[in-house]
Amino acid sequence: MRVLELFSGLGGWRCALRNLGRVVAAYDVSEPANATYALNHGDRPKSREIANVPLAELASHGAETWLMSPPCQPFCRMGNHQGLDDPRSRAFRHLMDLFREAPPDYLVLENVIGFLGSDAHTLLTERIRAHGMHQLDLQACPSRFGLPNQRPRVFIVTSRKPLHPRPMPELPPRPLVDFLDAEEDQALYLQPETLARYHYGMDFVEPRDQRSTCFIGGYGRRFVGSGSFLRTERGVRRFSPTEVARLLGLPDGFSFPEALSLEVRYRLLGNGLSIPVAAWALDHL
Numbered sequence: 001m002r003v004l005e006l007f008s009g010l011g012g013w014r015c016a017l018r019n020l021g022r023v024v025a026a027y028d029v030s031e032p033a034n035a036t037y038a039l040n041h042g043d044r045p046k047s048r049e050i051a052n053v054p055l056a057e058l059a060s061h062g063a064e065t066w067l068m069s070p071p072c073q074p075f076c077r078m079g080n081h082q083g084l085d086d087p088r089s090r091a092f093r094h095l096m097d098l099f100r101e102a103p104p105d106y107l108v109l110e111n112v113i114g115f116l117g118s119d120a121h122t123l124l125t126e127r128i129r130a131h132g133m134h135q136l137d138l139q140a141c142p143s144r145f146g147l148p149n150q151r152p153r154v155f156i157v158t159s160r161k162p163l164h165p166r167p168m169p170e171l172p173p174r175p176l177v178d179f180l181d182a183e184e185d186q187a188l189y190l191q192p193e194t195l196a197r198y199h200y201g202m203d204f205v206e207p208r209d210q211r212s213t214c215f216i217g218g219y220g221r222r223f224v225g226s227g228s229f230l231r232t233e234r235g236v237r238r239f240s241p242t243e244v245a246r247l248l249g250l251p252d253g254f255s256f257p258e259a260l261s262l263e264v265r266y267r268l269l270g271n272g273l274s275i276p277v278a279a280w281a282l283d284h285l
């Protein structure tokens with residue numbers, strides 16, 4: 001497969017692709033995301049607003065596959081539910097215009113569960129049907145893939161060839177301790193005042209637990225509803241960015257440019273893909 005990785009972020013789709021194909025071009029407007037992508041994958045994504053990329057440019061890459069994770073805020077449980085009317089959906093709407101003109105042979109889109117039944121889902125389904133293509137709407141969570149993390153997501157898998165659902169793994173989640181750094185960063189520990197203020201709404205886990213909640217982009221700033229916090233003998237701490245990366249299934253050695261703050265690292269990870277789940281979705285093609 002020759003792949004266009006759209007809204008490429010940290011390059012989660014590139015990791016999930018394995019030897020199924022090759023990313024011939026990636027696009028993302030975020031400089032920190034592109035710097036992290038370049039550090040880990042070698043190639044630097046095109047730093048472009050996707051809504052302004054013309055069909056001729058996309059076609060010039062000769063890719064028959066589009067893999068994409070458009071912004072999920074318009075479809076999030078805690079978002080504004082504006083769907084296609086949200087300005088952050090402009091690039092997705094543009095891609096749907098391009099799809100109408102010249103659809104790829106394969107497309108896989110990842111998003112939050114709220115995407116299902118949204119106006120964006122309806123638009124994509126209309127485009128797929130208009131070209132007589134096949135579609136599978138999959139839902140999966142990494143907690144079924146051996147990872148102690150909840151991150152339920154939808155994958156819309158589209159192909160010119162018929163598609164068949166594949167069995168979903170039922171691997172028991174490993175304990176969190178398997179994902180922890182060998183050396184703790186003491187700066188991750190929370191101050192007693194912070195705990196006293198927020199502990200009623202926070203989610204606490206221990207190293208032997210086999211679960212954690214979804215880490216969102218605001219994990220570096222927020223304490224409630226942003227991800228789990230680890231209780232150790234020393235106190236309560238955040239998971240480090242490398243620990244969150246492991247919980248997403250990113251490869252060992254995944255790293256960030258040194259200049260990126262902790263908050264930005266968490267924001268990039270909060271946007272990220274769970275790699276084994278995305279790989280399973282790709283195996284449907």
Ligand SMILES: C[S@@+](CC[C@H](N)C(=O)[O-])C[C@H]1O[C@@H](n2cnc3c(N)ncnc32)[C@H](O)[C@@H]1O
Binds near residue numbers: 069
């Ligand atoms: C949900 S994240 C995708 C994460 C990615 N799948 C990964 O593995 O990290 C969405 C990404 O789209 C980028 N983005 C959002 N709107 C964009 C636009 N209009 N043009 C280009 N990139 C955009 C953001 O910077 C962000 O990195």
